Amino acid sequence: MLSYIVRRLFFVIFVVWGVTFATFFIAQVVPVDPAIAALGENAREEQLQEFRERYGLNKSRLEQYLIYMGRLFSGDLGQSLRTGRAVAEDLREFFPATLELSLAAFLFAVLLGIPAGILASLFPNRPPDVAVRILALLGGATPVFFSAVLLQFLLAQRLDLLPVQGRLDGFLFPPPRITGMMGLDALLARDWTVFLDSLKHLILPAFVLGMFSAAILARMTRATMLEVLAQDYIRTARAKGVVASAVIFRHALKNASLPILTLLGSLLGGLLSGAVLTETIFSWPGIGRYVTQSATSLDFPAVMGVTLLVGLVYALVNLVTDLLYAFLDPRIRYT
Amino acid sequence: MWRKFQRLASLGVVLGTLVVAQDRTSTLIYGGDWSDLITLDPQVAYEFSGGLITDNLYETLVKFEGADLSTLKPGLAESWKVERGGDSWVITFKLRKGSKFSTGREVTAKDVVFSFDRAIQLKGPSSFLFTDIAQLKVGGTRAVDPYTVEVRIPKTASPGSFLSILTFNIGGIVDSEEVQQHAKGGDFGKEWLTSNSAGSGPFRLVRWDRGSQVLLEANPNARIKPKLQRIIMREIKEPTVLRTALESGEIDIAEGLTPEALKAIAANPRFKTLKADSLRLNYLGMNVKPGSPFANPKVREAMRWAVNQDELVSGLVQGNGVKIQTIIPKGLLGYNGALPYKYDPARAKKLLAEAGYPNGFEFELLTSTGLCGGGIPCQDIAAKIQSDLAKAGVKANIKAIANAEALKIYRAQNHQVYLGGWSPDFPDPDGNATPLADFAAKSLAWRNVWDDATASKLANQGSLETDPSKRATLYKLLTDYVLKSGPYVVLYQPSIPLAFSAKVEGYVRNAQGQVRFENISKLP
Numbered sequence: 031m032l033s034y035i036v037r038r039l040f041f042v043i044f045v046v047w048g049v050t051f052a053t054f055f056i057a058q059v060v061p062v063d064p065a066i067a068a069l070g071e072n073a074r075e076e077q078l079q080e081f082r083e084r085y086g087l088n089k090s091r092l093e094q095y096l097i098y099m100g101r102l103f104s105g106d107l108g109q110s111l112r113t114g115r116a117v118a119e120d121l122r123e124f125f126p127a128t129l130e131l132s133l134a135a136f137l138f139a140v141l142l143g144i145p146a147g148i149l150a151s152l153f154p155n156r157p158p159d160v161a162v163r164i165l166a167l168l169g170g171a172t173p174v175f176f177s178a179v180l181l182q183f184l185l186a187q188r189l190d191l192l193p194v195q196g197r198l199d200g201f202l203f204p205p206p207r208i209t210g211m212m213g214l215d216a217l218l219a220r221d222w223t224v225f226l227d228s229l230k231h232l233i234l235p236a237f238v239l240g241m242f243s244a245a246i247l248a249r250m251t252r253a254t255m256l257e258v259l260a261q262d263y264i265r266t267a268r269a270k271g272v273v274a275s276a277v278i279f280r281h282a283l284k285n286a287s288l289p290i291l292t293l294l295g296s297l298l299g300g301l302l303s304g305a306v307l308t309e310t311i312f313s314w315p316g317i318g319r320y321v322t323q324s325a326t327s328l329d330f331p332a333v334m335g336v337t338l339l340v341g342l343v344y345a346l347v348n349l350v351t352d353l354l355y356a357f358l359d360p361r362i363r364y365t
Numbered sequence: 366m367w368r369k370f371q372r373l374a375s376l377g378v379v380l381g382t383l384v385v386a387q388d389r390t391s392t393l394i395y396g397g398d399w400s401d402l403i404t405l406d407p408q409v410a411y412e413f414s415g416g417l418i419t420d421n422l423y424e425t426l427v428k429f430e431g432a433d434l435s436t437l438k439p440g441l442a443e444s445w446k447v448e449r450g451g452d453s454w455v456i457t458f459k460l461r462k463g464s465k466f467s468t469g470r471e472v473t474a475k476d477v478v479f480s481f482d483r484a485i486q487l488k489g490p491s492s493f494l495f496t497d498i499a500q501l502k503v504g505g506t507r508a509v510d511p512y513t514v515e516v517r518i519p520k521t522a523s524p525g526s527f528l529s530i531l532t533f534n535i536g537g538i539v540d541s542e543e544v545q546q547h548a549k550g551g552d553f554g555k556e557w558l559t560s561n562s563a564g565s566g567p568f569r570l571v572r573w574d575r576g577s578q579v580l581l582e583a584n585p586n587a588r589i590k591p592k593l594q595r596i597i598m599r600e601i602k603e604p605t606v607l608r609t610a611l612e613s614g615e616i617d618i619a620e621g622l623t624p625e626a627l628k629a630i631a632a633n634p635r636f637k638t639l640k641a642d643s644l645r646l647n648y649l650g651m652n653v654k655p656g657s658p659f660a661n662p663k664v665r666e667a668m669r670w671a672v673n674q675d676e677l678v679s680g681l682v683q684g685n686g687v688k689i690q691t692i693i694p695k696g697l698l699g700y701n702g703a704l705p706y707k708y709d710p711a712r713a714k715k716l717l718a719e720a721g722y723p724n725g726f727e728f729e730l731l732t733s734t735g736l737c738g739g740g741i742p743c744q745d746i747a748a749k750i751q752s753d754l755a756k757a758g759v760k761a762n763i764k765a766i767a768n769a770e771a772l773k774i775y776r777a778q779n780h781q782v783y784l785g786g787w788s789p790d791f792p793d794p795d796g797n798a799t800p801l802a803d804f805a806a807k808s809l810a811w812r813n814v815w816d817d818a819t820a821s822k823l824a825n826q827g828s829l830e831t832d833p834s835k836r837a838t839l840y841k842l843l844t845d846y847v848l849k850s851g852p853y854v855v856l857y858q859p860s861i862p863l864a865f866s867a868k869v870e871g872y873v874r875n876a877q878g879q880v881r882f883e884n885i886s887k888l889p
Contacts, residue, residue: 066776067769072790074493075807113403123575179605187613194609197577200394200597200616204574313601315576323400328769
């Protein structure tokens with residue numbers, strides 16, 4: 031087991047290196063000048079030249095990559111061309127917001143998707159199943175920008191139930207920054223008004239972002255549960271007179287949980303990296319918005335930093351999923 | 366225990382709501398796309414939102430008031446005079462007594478010297494205004510006594526331009542003691558001032574949550590007392606969200622609405638709208654290098670007759686811009702309202718025939734995939750121009766690429782015709798005259814390979830003239846000259862669409878984009 035973990039960790043490093051290599055050279059293919067993008071139409075030639083020198087843009091690509099990798103080993107992600115700050119500092123600023131949003135969306139997807147899937151599997155082809163399938167189809171097929179704008183209009187503007195944008199009402203003071211997650215920081219500061227308001231702000235974006243994942247989870251849970259429920263040992267358990275809930279949760283769900291777990295891993299990774307549209311629509315200051323702004327201003331160090339972070343998170347989530355696999359199903363042995 | 370907790374919690378909510386309710390009339394929430402915000406250091410900020418905010422945190426020696434950009438008013442300096450020295454201009458400022466920084470210290474001449482030298486030494490993106498345009502050097506600013514500052518710039522620089530530059534945030538005076546205390550490794554306090562403030566303006570910076578909001582509070586020591594206690598700059602990039610946020614009352618002012626949204630909001634009595642002037646010009650730049658059809662002045666004139674400007678401004682731009690044909694925008698000294706060119710494809714055809722193109726010609730119209738002034742996609746404007754020109758027998762092939770790439774081609778003189786915009790660097794006619802008319806400035810005239818001795822000479826004379834009426838005469842000559850023979854088809858001067866809650870009063874935005882927050886108030 032230990033050697034397996036070590037090997038997997040090594041693999042994580044390799045994947046992350048691959049990510050840096052690929053993004054760096056893909057970024058270099060773009061035939062435009064980041065100096066012009068950063069300084070704009072009025073910039074003078076001397077200013078452009080100075081900018082290129084300051085950020086090493088006049089060096090060869092290979093040289094730039096080697097410098098980048100050299101810095102990376104000391105934990106330095108370089109300097110953003112747009113903000114002029116260390117990319118690591120920018121990520122520390124923006125990542126917690128994305129994490130907060132993704133975790134809320136994930137929680138919502140799990141709490142809604144899995145029970146809905148179980149419910150559907152218990153009544154195959156009967157009204158609950160049909161309802162879940164229709165909702166899942168809708169949830170999976172509606173694009174984020176559509177559902178977001180629709181819900182903003184309906185819930186926020188027409189019914190005035192929820193706020194449209196941002197993480198906190200403008201008239202409230204944000205809590206002192208500890209983790210960077212607004213809700214958690216408000217809890218730590220025992221500021222209940224801010225806590226409740228930040229939850230209110232979280233509902234819509236988390237729902238919109240998590241909807242797709244909830245839909246996929248519901249369908250996946252339904253399918254695996256149906257498969258498991260049709261097996262002999264379930265019939266045996268029922269014949270023995272085991273209580274229905276025990277049959278469903280202890281016998282069936284546990285065995286259906288492995289494929290669901292795999293899906294959960296990739297969904298979480300996807301949520302973290304896929305929050306771009308949601309963040310833009312809800313003015314949520316996370317890495318999704320940061321990376322689109324960086325990409326449009328050709329801020330390569332920033333784009334690389336975000337890619338690296340997302341790659342790392344993906345790889346780690348995968349690692350944890352695999353380890354949980356081994357834990358849940360002792361038949362899976364690694365050599 | 367739980368009950369007690371519940372009671373406390375609900376008490377907290379009630380108190381919180383009370384505080385919020387009280388704050389609503391003394392707090393203004395200003396929503397817009399502030400994503401270009403990278404620093405709040407007055408000597409470094411050169412982006413629109415950075416300037417908008419730092420203008421309210423720092424005071425300058427002289428300033429413009431209201432929407433008027435042609436008359437300088439006293440700021441920290443109560444008076445100033447410009448004199449001819451031996452080989453330089455000597456500009457002497459008398460500071461008023463009793464102006465205080467947010468730290469409580471008095472503003473004195475040594476703070477001015479520190480701030481100006483700081484601007485030069487930091488080499489920020491706007492430092493060329495001091496070093497290139499005004500040709501100011503470290504040591505050129507001197508404290509004569511605590512309330513008198515003397516600035517020397519060479520005879521070749523324009524004192525008028527320098528005074529205009531001083532109205533910008535780069536001329537904002539910082540508390541030298543406070544800033545020096547926070548300096549790290551010779552950075553003149555740059556890192557600290559990025560997200561802290563040390564100015565004498567009506568507001569001080571409380572916090573900046575990057576990507577989300579900037580919070581300003583009334584500066585307790587300021588000479589100018591604002592009507593509002595707090596200003597919150599909310600960053601909202603998406604125009605539809607901006608509109609919804611305004612309509613649901615989450616923000617008081619929305620900047621960056623689409624023309625359609627502005628129309629819809631204008632019809633609702635709960636809101637007010639405003640189209641604020643900008644100093645931007647949208648134009649076509651024609652490359653006149655030898656061998657190009659545009660090298661012939663008749664072709665350039667034909668192009669000006671062949672664009673249907675009225676349809677462009679009223680139809681496509683939907684009133685988010687005004688018609689203009691000369692190169693100094695409305696709002697600045699030297700603005701020339703001449704509009705001699707009307708849409709006349711027959712006349713254009715005739716001129717083209719005289720120039721040796723009886724069957725017209727084909728060219729590439731280069732533009733950006735992004736937005737042009739007034740919130741209109743550049744490609745839409747290009748398409749409109751393409752169809753107008755076609756009626757005069759000229760075929761434009763549109764090439765729309767990323768802005769930075771289009772600019773790169775333009776800067777390398779590799780375009781045929783470029784559709785884009787120009788904003789002057791400082792609110793003075795010279796910010797347009799020199800770049801657009803003087804080849805030697807290596808700016809727009811250079812990019813379009815238009816090397817014209819008359820235009821260069823007039824631009825130089827205009828920049829050095831200190832008498833406003835003589836200056837206006839020189840710019841009249843220059844603008845008329847460029848209108849007739851220059852390499853540009855000036856299309857329109859865009860305006861900035863804004864919408865507010867009807868409760869907001871006193872909002873004025875000058876064409877340079879400055880808004881004095883201290884004059885804004887909110888009805889209960």
